[in-house]
Amino acid sequence: MQSVISISGVSKTYASGFKALEDINLEIRRGEIFALLGPNGAGKTTLISIICGIVNRTAGTVLVDGHDIGRDYRTTRSLIGLVPQELTADMWETVFNACAYSRGLFGKSANPGYIEKVLRDLSLWDKRDAKSRQLSGGMKRRLLIAKALAHEPRILFLDEPTAGVDVELRHDLWEMVRRLRDDGVTIILTTHYIEEAEQMADRIGIINGGKIILVEDKAELMRKLGRKQLVLELRETLSELPSQLDRYKLERSEDGKRLTYIYDTKAERPGIASLLRDLDAAGIGFRDLDTEQSSLEDIFVGLLREKQ
Ligand SMILES: Nc1ncnc2c1ncn2[C@@H]1O[C@H](COP(=O)(O)OP(=O)(O)O)[C@@H](O)[C@H]1O
Ligand SMILES: [Mg+2]
Structure with missing residues (x-):
């Protein structure tokens, strides 16, 4: 499948001397939902900020739709919508005008009908x-998304879109992200919520340190690394x-009333x-x-432990 973003050899050392990213190589496929999953401080926001041209990389190249973000900044940036992690909003602007202004920033001609559609989609x-x-926190979050979509980007970055939002908004956002994907928009979301990656992503990248x-x-990922277990309550x-049951390596509970059979999904043990x-x-x-079946959470925790 064709890559819409190609990241090769990207590193970032902040002015403080802190190395936030080391030799990142990653291809994002056109039209997918890609979840970048990692704990706080892993480098997710730094990587997104580099792709969006907000933070300068120390080394490496990033191509967006074949254009180099260094050489063709305006072209690449206009293809991208970014919903930042931090809530920022022009305090005095109305919701409609804030979106219309965002659209104008990318040199797109005014299209009130399109802005209306985006605002309606986001309630x-x-x-x-x-x-x-005057908006509540959840509404401000919706506004940030509307602003990011105002110039009709084909690639949308959502940096921790549901951190600290209520369950209803979280489900609305997931719904909206799926609709955008159905319209052919490529979505890259960062999250430290494993459930979010499990619910949303077509592919998952795990970043740490x-x-x-x-x-x-x-x-x-879930098939390869997942474990399944069968628990039998005995008569x-x-x-x-x-x-004759040795080959199953069954675990017998202390009281002898329960047997547990652990079999990996690679089927190396009998079915x-x-x-x-x-x-x-x-x-x-x-x-x-x-x-x-082990959840993505079990897999994630196991992986991080392994790499430490
Ligand atoms: N401007 C900065 N100067 C120095 N260090 C920074 C700066 N921004 C982020 N960092 C550090 O880089 C690491 C990665 O940060 P970040 O990309 O925000 O991680 P994440 O989004 O995964 O939580 C963290 O240790 C953070 O403290
Ligand atoms: Mg972050």
Whole structure:
């Protein structure tokens, strides 16, 4: 698939001497939702800021739709909408005018109909004449998104869009992001909420300590690194595991009433069907069974631990 953003060898050392990014190489595919996932201080905002031309990189190149962000700043920036992490708003401007002004900044001709559509999509139309400073926190967040969309960018960056927002707005935002993706907009969002990456992303990049640890399709990531377990509630207390079940490496609970089978999704251990057959053959009956799959959270925590 075609890359819409190509990042190669990007590093950033801040004036303080702090190395915030080290040799970042990353391709963003056209039309995807890419989640950059990492703990606070990992370098997410720094990387986004470099791509958007707000922070200068120390080394490396960034191409946006084939244009170098250093050489073709105006072209690349006009392709991009950025919803910053920090709430900033022109206090005195009305909602409508703030959006119209943002559009003008990128040299796009006025299009009140389009601004209306964006405001309606974000449930801000009723507030079009309100001053930004009169808006609640959640409304200010919506306004930042409307402003970022005002010039019809084909690439949208959302830097921690749902940090500190209520559940309703979070779900509205996810909904909106999916709609934009359906319209062909490429979305890059940063988050330290694993659930957000799990819900939204087509692909996930994990960043920690200024380095990209891994980039993977979400489904593939969960398949490759996920663990599944099956818990069986036994009919009768089992004092000892029969040796014909050795190959399953079952865990028997202390009270002998429960067996746990951990099998990875790479299927290096035999499947459940064969276990159930062998249990039956060994005369072990169960009352109930339950399966559990590790979440992206388990995977994430495990990965960070591994790399430390
Ligand atoms: N202007 C700056 N000067 C020095 N260090 C900075 C500056 N901005 C960010 N940093 C440091 O760079 C690291 C990455 O920050 P940031 O990109 O904001 O991370 P994230 O967005 O993942 O939380 C942090 O340790 C942060 O303190
Ligand atoms: Mg940040």
